[in-house]
Amino acid sequence: MHHHLILRVVTKMLVGAIILFAFYVQFHGDFSPGGGFQAGVIMAVAFILYGIVFGLNKVKQVFPPWLVHKMIALGVLLYAGTGVASLFLGYSFLDYDAFNPHHPSHGQHWGILAVELGVGITVTGVMVAIYYAFANRPPPMKDEDW
Amino acid sequence: MIETLINIILFAMLVLTALAVVRINHLFAVVMLSGVFSLLSALLFVTLDAVDVAFTEAAVGAGISTVLMLGTIALTARTQKKSTRSGMVPFIVVVVTGAALVYGTLDMPDFGDPNAPASLHVAPEYMIGSIKDIDVPNVVTSILASYRGYDTLGETAVVFTAGIGVLALLSGLSRRRREDEEEDV
Numbered sequence: 305m306h307h308h309l310i311l312r313v314v315t316k317m318l319v320g321a322i323i324l325f326a327f328y329v330q331f332h333g334d335f336s337p338g339g340g341f342q343a344g345v346i347m348a349v350a351f352i353l354y355g356i357v358f359g360l361n362k363v364k365q366v367f368p369p370w371l372v373h374k375m376i377a378l379g380v381l382l383y384a385g386t387g388v389a390s391l392f393l394g395y396s397f398l399d400y401d402a403f404n405p406h407h408p409s410h411g412q413h414w415g416i417l418a419v420e421l422g423v424g425i426t427v428t429g430v431m432v433a434i435y436y437a438f439a440n441r442p443p444p445m446k447d448e449d450w
Numbered sequence: 451m452i453e454t455l456i457n458i459i460l461f462a463m464l465v466l467t468a469l470a471v472v473r474i475n476h477l478f479a480v481v482m483l484s485g486v487f488s489l490l491s492a493l494l495f496v497t498l499d500a501v502d503v504a505f506t507e508a509a510v511g512a513g514i515s516t517v518l519m520l521g522t523i524a525l526t527a528r529t530q531k532k533s534t535r536s537g538m539v540p541f542i543v544v545v546v547t548g549a550a551l552v553y554g555t556l557d558m559p560d561f562g563d564p565n566a567p568a569s570l571h572v573a574p575e576y577m578i579g580s581i582k583d584i585d586v587p588n589v590v591t592s593i594l595a596s597y598r599g600y601d602t603l604g605e606t607a608v609v610f611t612a613g614i615g616v617l618a619l620l621s622g623l624s625r626r627r628r629e630d631e632e633e634d635v
Binding site for chain 1: 501502504505506509510513514517518521522524525583584585586587588590591592594595596599600602603605606607609610612613614616617619620
């Protein structure tokens with residue numbers, strides 16, 4: 305898409321805002337609509353938009369496939385690890401009261417933060433990985449063919 | 451009153467979009483219209499006060515799905531093949547299924563009914579506990595991440611499995627082809 309000047313300029317301005325919005329949805333999910341699933345998708349959309357406009361090779365330099373593949377597993381591990389951590393502290397699996405027994409609600413906040421982050425990491429990884437898998441395969445289409 | 455009007459307009463547009471998707475053979479237009487369909491359903495979820503669901507529908511249904519469908523079109527064909535068989539049998543199946551679903555909704559409680567079974571079992575406990583025990587104003591988050599943490603762990607595992615499955619199907623193929631080409635050289 306070398307000749308789409310407007311798309312390229314607008315994309316450059318939007319990508320930062322989209323990533324910021326993804327972090328807002330991720331970490332403000334306790335107070336407003338949203339959470340890990342939505343934030344993960346929005347984060348992935350930022351990279352996919354960049355990839356569509358600037359090409360797959362450019363976005364792979366920013367967000368290399370090996371990192372994407374690690375993130376897919378890392379998120380699930382973080383989620384399940386939170387549960388295992390509460391087990392080791394003597395509580396039930398995924399009982400977040402364990403993380404701050406004197407203020408159970410604070411423990412709950414930490415637990416929710418951790419598992420939502422796990423969800424967000426996995427969803428980002430899976431969405432970007434699927435996009436890479438699709439976009440990686442020939443034949444690339446010319447603009448006129450649409 | 452105004453809400454009923456908005457619902458009627460949104461549902462009418464939803465039906466028109468669905469009809470257009472069925473009629474059009476050009477797949478690029480169909481993918482775009484399915485994105486429109488998702489956005490319209492997201493709006494309907496907003497009128498039902500289900501903003502979290504609307505958010506997901508807008509992000510996943512209208513955003514990611516459209517991109518993935520476009521990627522699929524780029525790999526396959528641009529137009530739908532003309533079907534030689536008549537559309538009567540699928541039409542009858544759709545009408546019968548639709549009628550059965552409408553018949554099923556007749557027994558459902560009214561929208562927002564406080565005596566509906568869904569709002570009687572554990573829901574009151576969650577509504578009170580979300581503020582008292584967890585101190586999280588968004589009840590959806592406290593149910594999703596804390597009360598129903600096991601379910602969400604399962605959902606994350608499903609997303610994980612889906613991602614691994616697609617990777618195994620698509621990336622594996624391209625690697626094999628590259629190796630073949632190297633052998634040919």
